[in-house]
Structure formats: structure tokens, C-alpha cells
Amino acid sequence: MKLLTGNQIGSLLAYYRSKTLFDQGVLNKENASRAVIIKTFVTTDLQKAIAEHYGLRCVETLTGFKYIGAKLGKYEQALPENVRQKYVDLSEEETRRLRLAHSSFYVFGGEESYGYSGADFVRDKDGNGAVIMFCEVAAYAKSRGQTVDQLLDEIFSIFGYFAEKNGSLVFEGAEGAGKIKQLVESYARHPFSEVLGSTVTSIKNFETETIRDIEGDEIPKEKMSIFELEDKTRIAVRGSGTEPKIKYYLFAQRRPKERKFDSRELERFKSEVEEKLDRLWDWLQKDAQSRLSGSQR
Numbered sequence: 001m002k003l004l005t006g007n008q009i010g011s012l013l014a015y016y017r018s019k020t021l022f023d024q025g026v027l028n029k030e031n032a033s034r035a036v037i038i039k040t041f042v043t044t045d046l047q048k049a050i051a052e053h054y055g056l057r058c059v060e061t062l063t064g065f066k067y068i069g070a071k072l073g074k075y076e077q078a079l080p081e082n083v084r085q086k087y088v089d090l091s092e093e094e095t096r097r098l099r100l101a102h103s104s105f106y107v108f109g110g111e112e113s114y115g116y117s118g119a120d121f122v123r124d125k126d127g128n129g130a131v132i133m134f135c136e137v138a139a140y141a142k143s144r145g146q147t148v149d150q151l152l153d154e155i156f157s158i159f160g161y162f163a164e165k166n167g168s169l170v171f172e173g174a175e176g177a178g179k180i181k182q183l184v185e186s187y188a189r190h191p192f193s194e195v196l197g198s199t200v201t202s203i204k205n206f207e208t209e210t211i212r213d214i215e216g217d218e219i220p221k222e223k224m225s226i227f228e229l230e231d232k233t234r235i236a237v238r239g240s241g242t243e244p245k246i247k248y249y250l251f252a253q254r255r256p257k258e259r260k261f262d263s264r265e266l267e268r269f270k271s272e273v274e275e276k277l278d279r280l281w282d283w284l285q286k287d288a289q290s291r292l293s294g295s296q297r
Contacts, residue, residue, distance in 0.1 A: 004148070004152070007044035007164050009116070011152070018108070031100050032054060032056055035105045035106075036058070038071055038106070039061075039110060040111045065111070095120070112249070157262070164277075165278070166249055168245040169288055173244070183288055183291055184237070195235070195283065198230050250280050252280070
């Protein structure tokens, strides 16, 4: 048995929906720029690679489906007023045509924690719809003589191997809350400059900076920092809003340069990337202890 991560399920759905809409002629080169995949900042970049491959926009939001729902409301407001008055009574086929003509057509959206939706008439996590979509993906794989994880490997061979690792440090009570606050502030005041020999090439502090998405909308403030390294590894750090912990999201990838990975290359890259994520998490835990003890910088 293999457990698929939330990132992997979302990527399977994003790929299948994008490919199928092109195969059916709903999307084409002329209207692809009006189609959009929405993901959170802490969701795999494989979904961004899929969107770019098909010429779709990939919009990133903070964690929480309310932010994805807000985007869908914005896209509805961009429709002509006479259309909006009867929008909720129209069929999916008709609203899709109108969105492609006047606004943005929502292909798929999701977050890494097993939350997905595939249509704008449900503007929240849609577990029922996600099950139906995933069953169709599984049926598609079976029709090609594949298991779902074999289809996922095919996607990796095309777009590159993307892997993620989530970790958290738990600090209970009032003293723990102080440690979480200390760590979050430490990453803002003393950000990483180098991690495991790789230079940090960009830093986004979502609490202090004004950050806009690719559509120009301002991202709300949040105590989160994202560090990107020269090898495209990413580290996101934020305090939990509901639990006494600080959360770490780690992302690593290996992209093909000119051709697909063959099966042997893919297995090698899987091993390399996953080993790197393990080393990175070990390094981050030690770094956090150094920051808490005051010996860091």
C-alpha cells in the first residue's frame, strides 16, 4: 500500500483536469490564459509547473479555502452585470463559457492538507466533489493499464520530480507560546543566508512586506516567511493558528532539462530529493534550538 500525500493527489487532479479540458477542446491556446489553477503558497510547485505547461495562470494564496473562495467571487464580479443577475441559475457549461469569454475559468484549486475543489459553485473544500474527481483519475489510469502511482510517476517524468516534507515543533503552554513567538521573530530579524551549502536567493516576509499575487491583488498579512534557495529548494515557516506549534514546509525538486526522465533517472532523483529533505529537516531543528538558546547569530 502507498499513501499519496495531499500534494500528490492535488497534482494528479490538476494534471488530469487540465489535460482533459484541452483534449475536449474546452481549453485551447487562444483561451488558456483565461483559465486558472489556484494553490496555496505551501502547496507543491508541481501544480505551478503543470499550469505553466498548459499556459494557465497559477494563482497562489495564503492557507485557507476562504482565500480561494474570495478569488472565485472576484472572477464572478468581473462578468457583465446582466450575466451576474442570473449566474447561480445557469448550468456549469454556460457559466464556463461566460467565464472564458469575460473573466477567469477556474480549473482546479487546492491546498496540501487534502483540500480540493474543481468548480466555482462550491467555494470551499469540496470532499464529495474531490472523491468523484479522484475516481475519474483512477479510472483514467486503469484505462491505460496504470495504477494511480504509475500515472503520478508519468507526471513526474514529464514535469520533474517534486517532493515535500512537513514538520513542526511543539511548545506547550504560555512558555511555549513565547518560544514560538521568539522563533517567528528570529526568522524575520535573522533570516537564513545559506542552507546546507545552498545560497538563499529570495526571502518573503508576509508580515512586514507588501506582497501581491500574479493578478496584482495584495496578500493579507500573516506571520510567515518563505525562503528560496538557488537550487529551487523552498522553506516556509509559520506559527499555527490553532495548535501550540510552529510549522515548517519543505519543498525540493529536480527538473528535466530537455527530455523526460526515464524510470532509472526518476528513481535516482526520488532518492536524492527525499534524502535532501530529511537532511534539511534535521538542519532546521538544530538551527531552531540554536535560535532559542540565543547562540544563533
